[in-house]
Amino acid sequence: MTEEEPRLSAREMIDRLAPALSLRTRIRAVAALLAGLAGTVFTTALWWSEPGPLPGRTYLAFALFTVFCLAWAGYGGWLLTRRVPLFATEQVIAAWIALVASTVTTAVVAVVAAQRGTGLGLALVVGGLFVAAALVLAVRAHGRRAALLRRMRELTGGTGEA
Template identity: 80%
Template sequence: MNEEEPRLSAAELIERLEPSLAPRRRVRAVAALLAGLAGTVFLAALWGSEPGPLPGRTNLAFALFTAFCLAWAGYGGWLLGRRVPLFATDRVIAAWIALAASVTTTAIVAVVAAQRGSGLGVALSTGGLFVAVSAALAVRAHARRAALLRRKRELTGGAES
């Protein structure tokens, strides 16, 4: 018998190389979803239980932190719902959320420290460390995505899918 082995297309080969959601990515997605939802519930409860009217800056800070928690929850939900290879898009999105959150948090903490007249150096150095780490992760995520997309183009002969 001369049975011919089935040949896979480049797209099928790529899909088999990187499943849509590996177990580690699924755990990360669930963790992001749960942490984002828990943070949102916690901040909303804290914000809503504050006595009296809050200053505008405080309301802005609560709103921004709640938005970041919702962004992580949305990211986790989006990642769980994906059924196609992501080519590191998930890493790029997570890195940008982390960078935005660290820059915003550093700015808020620095403003508060400056207004109080103490701890500005600690706020800026600690926040700067978080910003630097999240920026490095963003650069790394973009590089990984570019490498995967380059490899995909090599496998598919330049055709985009």
């Protein structure tokens, strides 16, 4: 008598094909984590070492940059803890972090340039390029995720969301 091997569902086969993050994704996660932590340490050390009372917009800028760095560190840490296929969720999250950070940074730089009366056009052009690049990445990430989820539904016959 031969013992039959248990049959796997399509979902179980997908899970077994990619049970952990790829080396490339792990490297990106470590880079995001380290860059975020280094940026946080650098920004807060610079902020704390500034003498005297700072203008309100300087406090705001330091706080925003610290939050952006913490967001990247959190993203890298979150990504490293994942042991399941993410179906491009990590790309969507990274694109949104980049879009928010570039938009807010452009706005802050534009306000400072307008208050000083110098270089508003340049600030808007350069910031606009960063925002446009982040927006393209966000659209591509959402498209890639949607395509992967469609393919998963085709393979599993279900409507589940990953």
